[in-house]
Amino acid sequence: MAMQRVSGVRLNEINVPRLFLYHRALTALRDAGVNVVTSEALAEFCANDVTPTQIRKDLSQLGTWGRRGHGYEVSGLLEMLARLLGLDQDxxxxxxxxxxxxxxxxxxxxxxxxxxxxxxxxxxxxxxxxxxxxxxxxxxxxxxxxxxxxxxxxxxxxxxxxxxxxxxxxxxxxxxxxxxxxxxxxxxxxxxxxxxxxxxxxxxxxxxxxxxxxxxx
Amino acid sequence: MAMQRVSGVRLNEINVPRLFLYHRALTALRDAGVNVVTSEALAEFCANDVTPTQIRKDLSQLGTWGRRGHGYEVSGLLEMLARLLGLDQDxxxxxxxxxxxxxxxxxxxxxxxxxxxxxxxxxxxxxxxxxxxxxxxxxxxxxxxxxxxxxxxxxxxxxxxxxxxxxxxxxxxxxxxxxxxxxxxxxxxxxxxxxxxxxxxxxxxxxxxxxxxxxxx
DNA sequence: AAATGTGAAGAGGTTCACAGCG
DNA sequence: CGCTGTGAACCTCTTCACATTT
Incomplete structure (x- = not known):
């Protein structure tokens, strides 16, 4: 069962811009009809020197959002990041x-x-x-x-x-x-x-x- | 005698923005008629969480530009930074x-x-x-x-x-x-x-x- | 088998404390 | 004495390697 954390996460600060990159990439992937993405594919999509390891590390700080041997569900991850970044409100x-x-x-x-x-x-x-x-x-x-x-x-x-x-x-x-x-x-x-x-x-x-x-x- | 380095300095990359801050602050100081400035005064002037130690560390990487017990000569430092940042040319x-x-x-x-x-x-x-x-x-x-x-x-x-x-x-x-x-x-x-x-x-x-x-x- | 999650190692930048010089 | 210059300690983020889970 997915650990739904993300309450008052005081993030590392420095990687907030990176989380926003993930959010943008995931939005594009969702609009392209992609449902599941691996850290490797997401890193590829983000380009700018983002590594799969870094993505996993970043996301793991926010709880458990992936499924081993499978990848990350785009919609769930997107929703979580939007809430975290405050992009789910006006x-x-x-x-x-x-x-x-x-x-x-x-x-x-x-x-x-x-x-x-x-x-x-x-x-x-x-x-x-x-x-x-x-x-x-x-x-x-x-x-x-x-x-x-x-x-x-x-x-x-x-x-x-x-x-x-x-x-x-x-x-x-x-x-x-x-x-x-x-x-x-x-x-x-x-x-x-x-x-x-x-x-x-x-x-x-x-x-x-x-x-x-x-x-x- | 001041060690005039600054040739092909491959800087730490990350502190280039900070060097530009120093350049801007020194320009303002020069225009205000200040000739000599200590790392402490310069840090105060830059505000944004810059510490005197950091300034000294940054500048020392570029050679010897200060005089102990005295401070830094504004014009010389300014000229050096301008050259380093490429701000001395069009x-x-x-x-x-x-x-x-x-x-x-x-x-x-x-x-x-x-x-x-x-x-x-x-x-x-x-x-x-x-x-x-x-x-x-x-x-x-x-x-x-x-x-x-x-x-x-x-x-x-x-x-x-x-x-x-x-x-x-x-x-x-x-x-x-x-x-x-x-x-x-x-x-x-x-x-x-x-x-x-x-x-x-x-x-x-x-x-x-x-x-x-x-x-x- | 495949891809995540993570402790440990590594790298890089910052702060400290003080030696060195004017 | 005052302020710079700097090795060493420190801290933070990144990368590695692999145990873990589906």
Whole structure:
């Protein structure tokens, strides 16, 4: 009988991205009509240097989801990972800074129907505030607290504002009760411990590439 | 006498992002008129959980750049890091997929003057091809090889196209001689070993946040 | 027979504690 | 004395090899 664990698993943190890879691969496999998959086949499908052993190790930390001599049932594993990653529920997202990047993220996230709901848009520029996007209107950043309160708050804030505005905006979304931040601004945000943040540093990513291109000289 | 190493340092890979953080912090310090900085002060400035010990360890791998009892000379360290990361030279970048995301990246990169030159733009949509952006014209993806050849090629390709087009585009930029790829498309690209790639997975990043928000249940 | 689950070994990166130098 | 540079201990994640189960 399968051991259905997965309650409050405090994962190794570092392999959460990998679990998401598995989730994506399994989704594709399910849509292709595959019912059972081995760790070897799944690793092949994930490509990016994932090994069968690693998959088994990762999954075994979450309980017993495979059948020896057989493989993993796609649907059950998928459901478990979705619950673990929080992808089985809707999340309300506010995008602060509705320039090209903010716009791109809004479009991208609403396009890929993945339970991420754009719930509020903010900017500071006069010609952007008031703009409509789908059924939303871009509000002024100065109204952030009020606008969020009057519509029930959001779970996640995406920051795509100029560097000098970032800490102020961060403080305010935190005060408004946001639980997590996806930060595209290349500054080190000071946040209370309870707020979880991921930083995406585009210039940093490029410089990793240029470092490699520079090569061994 | 300072040991001026830094030739073909094959770094630990994993700490390249951290070296870039140092570079950014040192740039800010230099602009603020600071000449000398200790590992402790630099760590404070970098925030993000960087420790003084880690900074010293990282830097010592690159030679002797500090003075005991004194600290590190900002300008010398900055110059060394810039050279190491390849930030002391210009890089030509092609953006493939000129939707909101491609547009955002072009704007972002050209705005922050960091030696990244947008050298070519590609798309497939009829209403985007032919569009002008600064002194560039968006070319059709089908002309990719020719367009790149006729203007000397590029060093880095940024992929911001639909998932199903990604592998094809990747194959073609590689054939056109690109040395590195910044990939925003959530697919596992198959690339020759000589091409270095970084993947930025926006949905993946968000799911890390939602995992944390789901918390210990 | 086939493929998972896992203790043990290994590798890699971080932290410690202090020696070394200016 | 102050701060860097660094071997050693430590810790965490990965890989191996094989016992285990269907």
């Amino acid at each position: 999340w309300r997202i506010a995008i602060v800074g509705f320039g090209y990047l903010g716009h791109a993220l809004a479009t991208f996230l609403s396009y890929r129907e993945e339970r991420f709901r754009i719930a509020a848009l903010f900017d500071r520029a006069p010609d952007v505030v008031g703009q409509r996007w789908k059924d939303l209107t871009v509000r002024h950043v100065d109204d952030l607290e009020g606008a969020l309160r009057e519509q029930g708050g959001v779970d996640i804030a995406v920051l795509a504002v100029p560097a000098k505005a970032a800490q102020d905006v961060a403080d305010r979304v935190v005060a408004a009760g946001v639980g997590a931040i996806l930060n595209f601004v290349p500054v080190a945000l000071h946040l209370p411990r309870r707020v979880f943040a991921r930083n995406i540093d585009l210039a940093g990513e490029l410089s990793i590439l240029t470092h490699h291109l520079t090569g061994p000289e | 890089w030509r970048i092609a953006i493939v997929g000129f939707g909101y995301l491609g547009h955002a990246l072009a704007t972002f990169l050209s705005y922050r003057e960091e030696r990244f030159r947008i050298a070519a733009l590609f798309d497939r949509a009829p209403d985007v091809v032919g569009q002008r952006w600064k002194d560039l014209t968006v070319r059709h993806v089908d002309d990719l090889e020719g367009a790149l050849r006729e203007q000397g090629g590029v060093d880095i390709a940024v992929l911001a196209v639909p998932a199903k087009a990604a592998q094809d585009v990747a194959d073609r930029v590689v054939a056109a001689g690109v040395g590195a790829i910044l990939n925003f498309v959530p697919v596992a690209l198959h690339l020759p070993r000589r091409v270095f790639a970084r993947n930025i997975d926006l949905a993946g990043e968000l799911s890390i946040l939602t995992h944390h928000l789901t918390g210990p249940e």
